[in-house]
Amino acid sequence: MGNAVLREVNSKSLAEQAYMLLEEKLVTLQLQPGALVSEGDLIEMTKIGRTPVREAIQRLAHQELFQVIPRKGLLVSPVSRSAMLNILETRKPLERLVVQRAALNAKDEQRSGLSAIARKLATSHERFEEFLRLDHELDVLLDACSGNPFTSAALAPLRSHSRRFWFYHRAQIQLSDAIAVHSQMARLVARRDYNGAQKASDSIIGVLERLVSGVDLIS
Secondary structure (H helix, E strand, O other): HHHHHHHHHHHHHHHHHHHHHHHHHHHOOOOOOOEEHHHHHHHHHHHHOOHHHHHHHHHHOOOEEEEEEEEOOEEEEOOOOOHHHHHHHHHHHHHHHHHHHHHHHHHHHHHHHEEEEEEHHOOOOOOOHHHHHHHHHHHHHHHHHHHHHHHHHHHHHHHHHHHHHHOOOOOOOOHHHHHHHHHHHHHHHHOOHHHHHHHHHHHHHHHHHHHHHHHOOOO
């Protein structure tokens, strides 16, 4: 492999690392909604070079987690009712497709993994960060089971916005309903019951829709 190709591979790898670090900081509110930050701030935060961070910023801006303000910097996108309603409207049919394909295509070891996540979710109770971690693990495994990278790519930013929404309103949330439907969906996919899994997926979106309606959001 030539030096130019190696540099390109390393750059892509660093850009992915920068993206993952910044996405986590956005979702967990270490980068507060409405805050104004600079490219230099994010370079210092990630300890990664300018070019990979710039690529990550462009990707996050495309996903509407950052807004580029000319001559001022980057605005961390606010959490808004209208945006979340649009996100959930878009996310619902895509999640149905993923769980259907996952239920039909998952390998035995993947089904075992889904069952394990279902059991962990059932015992996570009100431990919010554990729930979000398991929610993310479930998304990753469902994507792998479904085998459709285009659906996964379309869902990734919608899920990031949703997890950020959970985090933003964590003090107002009782997790019992969300935990129950996530655990149920994982079990149904593991059992190849794609019809039941799609209904459980709709119920997950329904929990979020009720949360949007029941909290005071930045408009």
